[in-house]
Amino acid sequence: MNDKGCSFLLLVVFVSLLFACTNDNKPTASPGARPAPTATPIDPAAAATITGTVSFAGAPPKARPIDMSNDPGCKGQTESEQVVVDNGHLANVLVYVKDGLGSATFAPPQQVVTIKQEGCRYVPHMAAVMIGQPIRFIDDDQTIHNIHPMPKNNAEWNQSQMPNAPPLDKTFSNPELMIPVKCNQHPWMHMYLSVLGNPFFAVTGHDGSFRLQGLPPGTYTIAAVQEKYGEKTASITVAPKDDKTVNFTYQP
Secondary structure, eight states, rough: OOOHHHHHHHHHHHHHHHHHHHHHOOOOOTTTTTOOOOOOOOOOOOOOOEEEEEEESOOOOOOEEEEEETTTTTTEEEESSOEEETTTTEOOOOEEEEEEEEEOOOOOOOOOEEEOOOSSEEEEEEEEETTTTOEEEEOOOOSSSEEOOOSSSOOOOOEEOOOTTTOOOOOOOOEEEEEEEEEESTOOOOOEEEEESSSEEEOTTTTOOOEEEEEEEEEEEEEEETTTTTTHHHHHHHTTEEEEOEEEEEOO
């Protein structure tokens, strides 16, 4: 090879090495990953609060008994949690701001939401998180479980978890209400998980109460969602520092 050819070859090698070095530490985006949104500022001095109670009028339906005795790692007997009424108060109802926030954006909290498999039940039965908020699944039973969310707007996955196994940490990328989550090992095991784009939500406990705080002043549609009886909505306007009440009632 003549001197001209050698010089050209050396130049090609130099350029290739230079390109490799300048790109070696360049981060690669994960498929489907989205950057966390910049939070819209909310003046805490003007923030409002909406509280209320979800009630059930009339006689609640009789809970369906569930026999778990075929698995010694379970607790033997329990009841369906489809409708849980305590002294007229309705538990496991998702209450959230459905409309009224306009183009406001919210960064996901770093607080981990824990979902346990306990007594061959999902605890809690109803849970809600923000987009991108970490969720931790824990197997507290001495039996194998299988966590299988069945979303429509998020990626479906299906993963087994052995007793005493490390927790499974997951996130969801898109808003979606009432994602069914089941266990393929135990057909009676199911729960609902909702993924929301704002932090103004709550799930009622046995007293049926909820609290949505830190809201900027405005007019909002508040929705309550129950797995058997569906959605109810109410419109409410809050001024700066307001503390208002809105209640929901379901019936057979």
